Amino acid sequence: xxxxxxxxxxxxxxxxxxxxxxxxxxxxxxxxxxxxxxxxxxxxxxxxxxxxxxxxxxxxxxxxxxxxxxxxxxxxxxxxxxxxxxxxxxxxxxxxxxxxxxxxxxxxxxxxxxxxxxxxxxxxxxxxxxxxxxxxxxxxxxxxxxxxxxxxxxxxxxxxxxxxxxxxxxxxxxxxxxxxxxxxxxxxxxxxxxxxxxxxxxxxxxxxxxxxxxxxxxxxxxxxxxxxxxxxxxxxxxxxxxxxxxxxxxxxxxxxxxxxxxxxxxxxxxxxxxxxxxxxxxxxxxxxxxxxxxxxxxxxxxxxxxxxxx
Amino acid sequence: xxxxxxxxxxxxxxxxxxxxxxxxxxxxxxxxxxxxxxxxxxxxxxxxxxxxxxxxxxxxxxxxxxxxxxxxxxxxxxxxxxxxxxxxxxxxxxxxxxxxxxxxxxxxxxxxxxxxxxxxxxxxxxxxxxxxxxxxxxxxxxxxxxxxxxxxxxxxxxxxxxxxxxxxxxxxxxxxxxxxxxxxxxxxxxxxxxxxxxxxxxxxxxxxxxxxxxxxxxxxxxxxxxxxxxxxxxxxxxxxxxxxxxxxxxxxxxxxxxxxxxxxxxxxxxxxxxxxxxxxxxxxxxxxxxxxxxxxxxxxxxxxxxxxxxxxxxxxxxxxxxxxxxxxxxxxxxxxxxxxxxxx
Numbered sequence: 186x187x188x189x190x191x192x193x194x195x196x197x198x199x200x201x202x203x204x205x206x207x208x209x210x211x212x213x214x215x216x217x218x219x220x221x222x223x224x225x226x227x228x229x230x231x232x233x234x235x236x237x238x239x240x241x242x243x244x245x246x247x248x249x250x251x252x253x254x255x256x257x258x259x260x261x262x263x264x265x266x267x268x269x270x271x272x273x274x275x276x277x278x279x280x281x282x283x284x285x286x287x288x289x290x291x292x293x294x295x296x297x298x299x300x301x302x303x304x305x306x307x308x309x310x311x312x313x314x315x316x317x318x319x320x321x322x323x324x325x326x327x328x329x330x331x332x333x334x335x336x337x338x339x340x341x342x343x344x345x346x347x348x349x350x351x352x353x354x355x356x357x358x359x360x361x362x363x364x365x366x367x368x369x370x371x372x373x374x375x376x377x378x379x380x381x382x383x384x385x386x387x388x389x390x391x392x393x394x395x396x397x398x399x400x401x402x403x404x405x406x407x408x409x410x411x412x413x414x415x416x417x418x419x420x421x422x423x424x425x426x427x428x429x430x431x432x433x434x435x436x437x438x439x440x441x442x443x444x445x446x447x448x449x450x451x452x453x454x455x456x457x458x459x460x461x462x463x464x465x466x467x468x469x470x471x472x473x474x475x476x477x478x479x480x481x482x483x484x485x486x487x488x489x490x491x492x493x494x495x
Numbered sequence: 496x497x498x499x500x501x502x503x504x505x506x507x508x509x510x511x512x513x514x515x516x517x518x519x520x521x522x523x524x525x526x527x528x529x530x531x532x533x534x535x536x537x538x539x540x541x542x543x544x545x546x547x548x549x550x551x552x553x554x555x556x557x558x559x560x561x562x563x564x565x566x567x568x569x570x571x572x573x574x575x576x577x578x579x580x581x582x583x584x585x586x587x588x589x590x591x592x593x594x595x596x597x598x599x600x601x602x603x604x605x606x607x608x609x610x611x612x613x614x615x616x617x618x619x620x621x622x623x624x625x626x627x628x629x630x631x632x633x634x635x636x637x638x639x640x641x642x643x644x645x646x647x648x649x650x651x652x653x654x655x656x657x658x659x660x661x662x663x664x665x666x667x668x669x670x671x672x673x674x675x676x677x678x679x680x681x682x683x684x685x686x687x688x689x690x691x692x693x694x695x696x697x698x699x700x701x702x703x704x705x706x707x708x709x710x711x712x713x714x715x716x717x718x719x720x721x722x723x724x725x726x727x728x729x730x731x732x733x734x735x736x737x738x739x740x741x742x743x744x745x746x747x748x749x750x751x752x753x754x755x756x757x758x759x760x761x762x763x764x765x766x767x768x769x770x771x772x773x774x775x776x777x778x779x780x781x782x783x784x785x786x787x788x789x790x791x792x793x794x795x796x797x798x799x800x801x802x803x804x805x806x807x808x809x810x811x812x813x814x815x816x817x818x819x820x821x822x823x824x825x826x827x828x829x830x831x832x833x834x835x836x837x838x839x
Contacts (some may be wrong), residue, residue, distance in 0.1 A: 192541065200529060203785075207712075209636075211719075212634075212635050212636070212637075212719075213635065213636065213637045213638065214637075215631075215635060215719035215720075216631050216634075216635025216636065216640065217635075217637045217638075218628075218719075219627050219628065219630060219631035219635065219719070219723075220628050220631045220632070220637070220640075220643060221685050222627065222628070222683070222684075222685060223623055223624065223627075223628040223647075223684065223685035223694070224643070225684055226624075226681070226683075226684025226685045226686040227646060227650070227684075227685075227686065229684070230658070230662060230665075230681055230684065230686040230813060231650055231653075231687075233644075233661070234658040234660075235653070235657065235658060235661075237660075237664075238658065238661055240658055241660070241661075252664070272586040273736035277582075301555070304548055304551065304552060305552075307548070309545070309548065312825075315552050315556060316825075317825045318555060318556045318559055318560060319555070319556070319559065320825065321559055321560075321646065321818075321821070322559060323744070323828065324744045324748075324814075324817050324818070324821050325748075325814065325817075359679070380555075380558055381562075383559055384555055384558050384559055385559075392828070398759070424630030429655050437651065437652065438692070440652070441651060441652060441689075441692075444654040444655060444656070445655060445656075445749075445751045447654075448654075449656075450654065450656045451655045454656070457660060458783055460837075464662055465660065466660060469654065469656045469657040469659075469660075472654050472656060472657065473653055473654055473657045476654065477652065480652060
């Protein structure tokens with residue numbers, strides 16, 4: 186009973202003290218209190234581990250009960266590009282390939298998801314169902330499905346319906362007969378093969394664009410229509426600039442969502458499975474820098490061309 | 496009005512609609528009035544667009560749904576029918592043998608309970624921590640808030656692999672390795688899976704709520720915490736639903752963190768997604784120890800396709816709870832993100 190009274194009195198005094206503090210200072214104080222859990226988490230789970238990773242990447246690290254490090258300078262980084270081979274895979278090759286993949290996927294995902302969002306934003310019967318289907322990939326475990334579908338399973342699928350491959354050939358032959366160029370055919374075939382991947386990685390991006398489309402004020406379109414603009418024109422003059430601030434969000438998400446399933450991450454895991462922790466730290470640092478540079482370049486390109494209210 | 500010849504031409508640019516026009520030649524003779532012609536033209540154009548949209552959306556929906564249907568159809572096939580060419584879609588002998596084997600291999604019930612437990616509490620903690628931080632960034636101009644927000648963005652773009660090893664050492668030293676507490680701690684401190692994105696989302700959302708609401712509460716003498724709980728959170732239902740759904744789904748699907756910090760280090764705490772990824776490498780061994788080799792004939796179990804059949808079934812079983820959940824909440828997914836106003 187006494188304790189409760191004491192706490193009550195304490196709360197009272199704190200309140201009185203706070204009442205004398207100016208409003209803005211109070212807000213600063215509460216802001217700091219609110220972010221405090223995050224700051225602690227950041228320090229423990231981000232800042233310090235990051236510094237440690239940088240530190241380890243210049244060292245040979247052994248884990249024998251406790252951590253033993255010997256300084257090796259840039260050796261890990263040099264080895265990573267010169268002589269590191271795990272399971273017959275060269276690191277630089279994995280890196281180049283995943284960069285290449287990213288460079289192809291990024292623009293395709295961007296255009297595709299915007300296009301689908303525009304389609305899903307129009308009124309038509311059964312829209313709710315189509316939307317529900319399009320967001321199934323959002324909840325799908327791409328990693329698990331890919332693993333289950335790759336290797337043995339894909340051969341199994343082919344065994345169970347070999348005709349799908351055959352159909353692709355027929356499609357190719359059909360395009361040849363239409364007299365299209367070789368390059369164009371190769372592109373079409375490649376995109377048909379990729380479409381499964383693209384659809385499955387652009388669920389969230391479609392959602393983001395859809396949200397952006399819904400927030401465009403209707404009156405802009407009405408004004409444009411009265412001025413005699415066609416749908417095509419109003420897409421490029423209204424829709425495109427209004428959703429352009431979302432491009433960076435979508436690009437960042439597209440890159441971020443590939444982190445965990447990236448072949449580079451798998452490579453790093455394999456390296457640390459061999460207890461080469463110094464090397465794996467160096468590799469993960471290279472991985473981070475690579476993504477950082479890609480994002481920086483994209484940011485610099487996009488920054489100027491994006492519409493903003495200010 | 497004079498006999499005008501086809502004035503439709505300039506309004507119809509696309510080839511498709513021209514075709515439609517030729518096809519409806521009778522109509523041209525019938526429709527002489529230019530106004531009506533224009534109406535007809537736009538109708539035809541509309542029809543063409545609708546058709547194109549239908550073809551594209553239907554085709555892509557097919558691309559999404561087809562593999563799922565196929566997987567399910569294959570899963571119900573009897574193990575003996577693996578190589579049966581006559582069986583394409585509908586299994587000849589309906590069998591749940593695959594499910595039984597996959598359940599045993601996944602250690603399904605334990606793993607399922609663990610995953611639900613982990614995902615549920617991690618989601619709660621994520622929502623609590625990220626909403627608090629997002630609110631702080633949206634409304635309080637405390638010293639260094641810009642710098643701190645840049646750091647939030649930094650946490651988004653740093654790959655988990657970069658931090659994994661030191662974090663692993665942490666948990667080992669703290670004795671949390673192999674405990675769900677490891678994930679809970681990270682989620683509770685706003686460093687869980689994709690927490691940075693959630694913080695960003697909440698910040699954008701809270702920025703969109705009118706200031707007057709808060710000021711009214713402020714004048715009435717409510718403290719900052721009270722305003723947050725009684726005014727801001729109830730208004731943020733859309734953002735909360737969105738974040739909760741994504742946090743749950745991503746936690747459910749995560750095999751990287753939970754594999755490394757929990758079930759990779761502790762066999763007694765299996766997680767579905769991690770279990771599935773490890774099955775890929777060691778299914779044969781698992782099946783042998785479980786004695787399934789003896790249940791099904793040897794000619795079946797030696798077939799490499801049998802392994803992929805079981806893997807496929809296991810994959811379905813891991814995803815099934817999410818898919819069923821999705822059936823009920825898919826509306827929230829779309830509506831939630833539309834209302835969050837992440838566009839600012």
